Amino acid sequence: MAGIYVHIPFCRQACLYCNFHFSTLLKQKNDLIDALLKEIIRTTTFAGNETIATVYLGGGTPSLLETKELNAIFNTLHSKFSIASDAEITLEANPDDISPGKLRMWKQTGINRLSIGIQSFFEEDLKWMNRAHNAQQAMRCISEAQDAGFSNLSIDLIYGTPTLPDDHWQRNVEKVTGLGVPHISCYALTVEPKTALHQLIHKHKMQDTDPEQQARQFLQLIQWLTGAGYEHYEISNFSLPGRRSRHNTSYWQGKPYYGFGPSAHSFNGIDTRSWNIANNALYIKSIREEVLPVEKEVLTETQKINEYIMTSLRTMEGIDLDLVQLKFGEHMAGNVKKKAGRFSQERIFIANDFIRLTDAGKLFADGIAAELFED
Template sequence: MAGIYLHIPFCRQACHYCNFHFSTSLARKNDFISALLKEIPLRRDYLAGESVETVYLGGGTPSLLAAEEIESILDALRSQFPLSDGAEITLEANPDDITTMRLGAWRQAGVNRLSIGVQSFFEEDLRWMNRAHTAPQALDCIRQAREAGFDNLSIDLIYGGPTLPDARWQENVERAIGLGIPHLSCYALTVEPKTALDTLIRRHAMADVSPEDQARQFLLLMDWMAGAGYDHYEISNFALPGHRSRHNSAYWQGKKYLGLGPSAHSYDGVSREWNIANNARYIAEPGLIGEKEVLTAEQRLNEYIMIALRTVEGIDLRVMAERFGVQRAEELRRRAEKYVQGGAIRVEAGRLRLTREGKLLADGIASDLFV
């Protein structure tokens, strides 16, 4: 089983915190669509005929595309890859792009899951982040999606920013829970280098983020979501039973995936490669590979440690022994002992799992456990 990711590199405006590859100019959108439709058949053999269980249109802002463009992309995928019956087909959408007409067209094209970039239900937060939508649109788009028959919904929320005190963060989360949103992706606001947010903070035009506030709000989030019956199945992701993201879960399980579009990454189980992160060069030569890396056994092991530790299933020492050898598994268990004693990791049924407090330190712990 495999997945396909398509990177749509256009946005209406640049969010202050974003460091993804995108352009705010739509002048070459038609050229990009043509290039993407050329790349699809060029990469048909990458997944070696494996059944495609998930398709994810991300970006950027895929909802900026015309409905017929989305339909043509999905039709092209169906013509070249064995999409399974019941494949999860996700479209990332911004609230300001969602209309009743578009929702109907997306469903007609085969989209059956929406991931909506809400970020906050409060106007002050949205303005601070330089989001294109308004607080009323953040609410109304969810109603519209439901009325159009989209029950499989996810929304993004951001916490830890200087405009978001704990009480407002709680209101954001409780509103999502009250709306019955089946899947939430919640991210701590990160100040990435060379973003507008980074520049504004260094110029003292905006307040910096507080790691202490972020840690506290993450702990509160875990408590609220657990109380509402959500499964905290990955560090940043929460789902009601039966509503995990199948596409993202495949990443965390180490399954194969093909990335299409500029800057998109691909993984075939042995090597990782990524397309050039340049729209003009991609349009001139669709599928141009920017770089390829054949992974060593140690790199594959470290990736397994990093990814598995972020999930609720944790690191399975038996799987480690099968894939990388008994000695590696025993060594990891010994090195993890200090975190077990410190209360950051617990050992259950042959698995190493982060505790509530350990999840605050996930990246650091994984890095320390690397071979």
């Protein structure tokens, strides 16, 4: 079973912190959708007529697509792939796009899960981030989606902004749990190079983030959500039992996926990763010239084990040493275990041949993973 990711690289407004690939030049949208459909049709499948278990429309802002554009994408996907009747089909939606009419249309196209970019229910946060929606739209859209029959919802929240004191953070989390949302993704606001936020902070026009506040709010989050019955199944992801994101889980399990659209990545499930050019105009031009705008890389054994360490350490299950032994050999499994043993039990613990992070260790996940890497 494979997954499909479709990247819709348009947004109405640029959030200050964003480093995803997107453009606010919406006049390119028609040409880009044409190119996207051609890319899907021309793709060589990994394995004959394999079944697709999950489809994820991300971005950018896929919720700004019109009915005919979404229908064209789904019709093309169905003509090319065999999509399972119980497939998880997710659309990323921004609160300002959510209306009863659009919710009805999304249901009709077969979308059965929404991932809503709320980020905060407080106006000062949303303004600080330069989000396109306001607090009122954030408050309203979850119930509207539930009333329209979308029980399978995921909500994104951001913490660690200078405008978010701890009590507001708690109210953001409680608002989502109070509405019975089954899946919550929470991200610390990171100041990525080349973003507008990075420049503003550099010029002292905006306040920088505070690592202590971010660490504190992350640990509070774990306490509140696990206390409310959510599983902390990946560093940034929490779900009620049985409600994990099937699509994202398949990435972490190394399953194959197709990526369509500018900047989208694909993986054949074995050793080959590829990625499309992250430029809308060049993507359109290339496909018009009948060339797929893609670069490829065949992973070495070292890259494969390091990717496994990086992704699995972020999950609740952790690094499975039996699996490492099976896939990469006894020597590699021994190396990882030995390196993990050098960390204190406050950060890492090894139980039943699984290496897992403690909550305090999760604050340093990427650094710890790097220490466990094969050279």
